[in-house]
Amino acid sequence: MKFRAIMGALCAAGLMCGVSAVQAAESIEVLHWWTSGGESKAVGVLKDDMTKQGYTWKDFAVAGGAGAAAMTALKTQVISGNAPSAAQIKGPLIQDWASQGVLVPIDSVAGDWKKNLPPEIDKIMHADGHYVAAPFSVHRVNWLYINKAALDKAGGKVPTTWPEFFAVADKMKAAGIQPIAMGGQPWQDLTLWEDVVLSQGADFYKKALVDLDEKTLTSEKMVGVFDTVRKIQGYFDAGRTGRDWNLATAMVINGKAGMQFMGDWAKGEFTNAGKKSGTDYICAVVPNTDKAYTFNVDSFVFFQQKGQKAATPGQLALAKTIMSPQFQEQFSLYKGSIPVRLGVPMDKFDDCAKKSYADEQVAIKAGGYVPSLAHGMAQPDAAAGAISDVVTKFMNSQEDSKTAVQALAKAAKTK
Known part of the structure; x- marks a missing residue:
């Protein structure tokens, strides 16, 4: 009777009753690689939202390698039987993890998702007919950031x-400005390379990087892609080796460099530094890619907890929160992205984001909405890794373009 009285008092006080008791007891461990300034601020929104709902957030942040280090840590956790509640995963890797039977479906909170997601993204969130992942936002990869003062x-x-790009680069160089800020990691090399592939047209991009069509991969147009990349390299500084992307972004923010090829997560760094688009910097589309849109979508997948086949209340609450219009808006405002959920008001967003959203809608209808290879959306790890090796070898050697193209076709056959 005393126990009932105590529980009744706690329930009346709103401290512990029904689902709230479960929430208060459940700890949510989240593995991700959002560690830069803008990224940390963005994920902090989710942490705060979950904490307000009564859950304990256990942050498992792993920096480095555009998520490669995080994926290594995740494999170790799962193999050891200590899978996190949720983990940041994207693209074909979602289906890979689902095929291992370690994910839980979240259909019960995904009732309106299909009509509120772009079709190309909605299908990525599924495995065996069930939703197993919740998408955060859409990053456009084919952006060129320019310091306006430079x-x-x-x-x-x-x-x-x-031709216009190289003319600008030459003028910056003549004015004593480092034309291009570039990091020195394989994924950054691949990001630049796929931008140049996209500049040959969305159809060419899809045949080459989505279909892995050998004729396209070995074409003269692909030789031209490598030639263009080689010319762009001539405007890098000697200190790029090992440089993280956000440090390259800081060079543009601080006026030490004029331009950077990077997805719109870089805009989160500008925002975090108090810079305004149009006034301090310009976000332009990569040359010759105005009709296309390479997308990069971050998602959380949800792992079975201690052998449970169903999602926990905390996991379902996390998935539901991620796809709520309010969270989608605030997360993207900090992250530099746009909401993945269609129809979220864009009035609070800057001109860059508004252009991204408008261009996204056009690209979806025109068939120019394509998955990023460099950011894990277009191919499984094996093929993407092999192609990345070819590009990085080319960019760190004196290899000629025709030799690189032959190596590219061979890498595309990697399973």
Whole structure:
């Protein structure tokens, strides 16, 4: 009777009753690789939302390698029987983990998702007919960031073609400005390379990097892609080796460099530094890619906890929160992305994000909405890794473009 009285008092006080008791007791361990300034602020929104719902957030952040280090840590956790509640995974890897029978479905909170997600993204969230992942936001990869003061000093204009781009780079160099800020990691090499592939047209991109069509991979147009990349390299600084992407972004933010090829997560760094688009920096589409859109979508998948086949209340609450319009808006405002959920109001977003959203809708309808290879959306790890090795070898050697193309075709056959 005393126990009932105590529980009744706690329930009346709103401290412990029904689902709230479960929530208060459940700890949510989340593995991710959001560790830069803008990224940390964005994921902090989710942490705060879950904490307000009564859950204990256990942060498992693993920096480095665009998620490669995090995936290594995840494999170790799962093999040891200590899988996190949720983990940041994307693209074909979602289906890979689902095929191992370690994920739980979250259909019960995904009732309106299908009509509120782009079709190309909705299908990625499924495995065996069930939702097993919740998407956060959409990052456009084919962006070129430009320091406005550097552009003005050089007397250049925003480039829309490669000849215009090289003309701007030459003017910046002549004005004593480092033309391009570039990091020195394989995924950054691949990001630049796929931008140039996309500049040959969305159909060419899909045949080459989604279909892995050998004829396209060995074409003269692909030789031209490598030639263009080699020319772009001539505007890098000597200190790029091992440099993280956000440090390259900081070079543009601080005016030490003029331009950077990077997805719109870089915009989160500009925002975090108090910079404004149009005033301090310009986000332009990579030359010759205005009709296309390479997407990168971060998602959380949900792992079985101690052999349970169903999602826990905390996991379901996490998935539901991620796809709520309110969270989608605030997360993307900090992250530099746009909401993956369609129809979220864009009035609070800057001009770059508004352009990204408008271009996304056009690209979806026109067939120019394509998955990023460099960011784990287009191919499984084996093929993507083999292609990345080819690109990085090319960019760190004197290899000629025709030799690189032959190596590319061979790498595409990797299973």
